[in-house]
Amino acid sequence: xxxxxxxxxxxxxxxxxxxxxxxxxxxxxxxxxxxxxxxxxxxxxxxxxxxxxxxxxxxxxxxxxxxxxxxxxxxxxxxxxxxxxxxxxxxxxxxxxxxxxxxxxxxxxxxxxxxxxxxxxxxxxxxxxxxxxxxxxxxxxxxxxxxxxxxxxxxxxxxxxxxx
Amino acid sequence: xxxxxxxxxxxxxxxxxxxxxxxxxxxxxxxxxxxxxxxxxxxxxxxxxxxxxxxxxxxxxxxxxxxxxxxxxxxxxxxxxxxxxxxxxxxxxxxxxxxxxxxxxxxxxxxxxxxxxxxxxxxxxxxxxxxxxxxxxxxxxxxxxxxxxxxxxxxxxxxxxxxxxxxxxxxxxxxxxxxxxxxxxxxxxxxxxxxxxxxxxxxxxxxxxxxxxxxxxxxxxxxxxxxxxxxxxxxxxxxxxxxxxxxxxxxxxxxxxxxxxxxxxxxxxxxxxxxxxxxxxx
Ligand SMILES: [Zn+2]
Numbered sequence: 198x199x200x201x202x203x204x205x206x207x208x209x210x211x212x213x214x215x216x217x218x219x220x221x222x223x224x225x226x227x228x229x230x231x232x233x234x235x236x237x238x239x240x241x242x243x244x245x246x247x248x249x250x251x252x253x254x255x256x257x258x259x260x261x262x263x264x265x266x267x268x269x270x271x272x273x274x275x276x277x278x279x280x281x282x283x284x285x286x287x288x289x290x291x292x293x294x295x296x297x298x299x300x301x302x303x304x305x306x307x308x309x310x311x312x313x314x315x316x317x318x319x320x321x322x323x324x325x326x327x328x329x330x331x332x333x334x335x336x337x338x339x340x341x342x343x344x345x346x347x348x349x350x351x352x353x354x355x356x357x358x359x360x361x
Numbered sequence: 362x363x364x365x366x367x368x369x370x371x372x373x374x375x376x377x378x379x380x381x382x383x384x385x386x387x388x389x390x391x392x393x394x395x396x397x398x399x400x401x402x403x404x405x406x407x408x409x410x411x412x413x414x415x416x417x418x419x420x421x422x423x424x425x426x427x428x429x430x431x432x433x434x435x436x437x438x439x440x441x442x443x444x445x446x447x448x449x450x451x452x453x454x455x456x457x458x459x460x461x462x463x464x465x466x467x468x469x470x471x472x473x474x475x476x477x478x479x480x481x482x483x484x485x486x487x488x489x490x491x492x493x494x495x496x497x498x499x500x501x502x503x504x505x506x507x508x509x510x511x512x513x514x515x516x517x518x519x520x521x522x523x524x525x526x527x528x529x530x531x532x533x534x535x536x537x538x539x540x541x542x543x544x545x546x547x548x549x550x551x552x553x554x555x556x557x558x559x560x561x562x563x564x565x566x567x568x569x570x571x572x573x574x575x576x577x578x579x580x581x582x583x584x585x586x587x588x589x590x591x592x593x594x595x596x597x598x599x600x601x602x603x604x605x606x607x608x609x610x611x612x613x614x615x616x617x618x619x620x621x622x623x624x625x626x627x628x629x630x631x632x633x634x635x636x637x638x639x640x641x642x643x
Binding site: 253 | 372413427428431432433434435437438439440441444447476512515516517519520521523524527530531
């Protein structure tokens with residue numbers, strides 16, 4: 198089963214390439230951090246990705262960026278397949294991705310909250326001062342994936358990644 | 362319309378039906394479902410497309426920035442749904458039309474949306490009334506469609522239902538806020554619900570097309586959604602201290618292409634660019 202070993206190595210290299218592709222709307226995180234990349238298959242070589250929101254305009258940009266990164270790294274023969282199922286959830290955002298979001302000023306979604314709506318949520322933690330004394334301003338924010346919050350301690354507004 | 366999403370996984374509905382229903386369909390039935398399925402997907406897609414287009418009219422005009430963002434985001438979600446349903450419709454039809462072709466190069470009589478979604482926005486309370494009634498219906502519809510025997514419909518429903526939950530929450534929050542608000546906001550909310558109530562029955566009507574698909578496990582019997590809808594609406598209106606609207610005679614016809622004059626005007630705006638410059642690209 199030499200080929201499988203080789204395939205694993207190739208898949209790892211492809212994943213390493215994808216880890217350098219930033220999300221077009223939140224460039225601090227990569228498409229792998231967000232859980233948009235669902236897997237790499239080697240026979241035939243194909244990368245599987247899934248959209249975050251059905252109407253998210255970033256979806257096509259993401260596909261184009263992934264294509265460009267693969268071509269650049271010599272993986273021009275690797276296809277891209279978009280799947281809807283299982284539907285993307287914020288639970289797929291990696292721990293590293295959550296930290297990057299926080300550092301970027303966006304409160305990451307609580308883990309395991311993917312199936313709940315925001316209404317039932319506990320207050321978001323202010324990404325600037327860490328306070329839980331925060332308030333939702335608008336359930337819909339600057340992009341489909343974000344809600345608008347404000348911190349009642351440091352007074353700063355901030356984005357919160359919506360539970361999804 | 363936003364750039365169309367990639368088409369979802371190809372699959373043959375007749376085979377999916379057979380696989381899931383134990384091969385109980387003959388070829389004749391599969392052919393019959395083929396046409397019905399195309400029509401059903403247009404109904405699902407056109408509801409989302411037309412309401413999404415209506416909501417974009419609020420962009421830059423809403424009473425506050427937050428609500429402007431909300432309505433634009435809901436519109437975007439709906440247009441995303443439309444893209445998925447209409448791309449699938451084109452695939453099922455098999456004549457080379459994709460979602461964009463169906464959205465921008467179809468005439469008004471070929472649209473299958475319900476009358477509710479094509480109505481003008483009116484004031485903010487009317488827009489909220491329409492959204493509340495529609496999203497409450499759509500939430501229960503998509504929850505049930507996640508179990509469709511057509512896996513492609515089930516996948517779209519599972520994807521979209523998470524977004525629709527937000528829409529329904531936002532709209533019901535505003536119904537309460539306006540209904541239980543000032544004298545003026547209450548009057549406008551009552552007027553909005555009264556006006557749109559005449560379009561509610563149509564959302565729960567079924568016909569032979571949907572009944573045949575429901576028997577095949579593909580569609581959902583809309584009449585079965587009514588009880589849950591009435592319960593939710595009743596709860597929200599009670600929180601909003603609002604009376605339940607009454608309207609003696611429902612208006613219908615959208616599902617068979619009998620639309621009001623408003624849809625033609627909406628399409629003229631929406632379709633102008635791709636029809637005038639058919640070669641234009643993003
Ligand atoms: Zn703070």
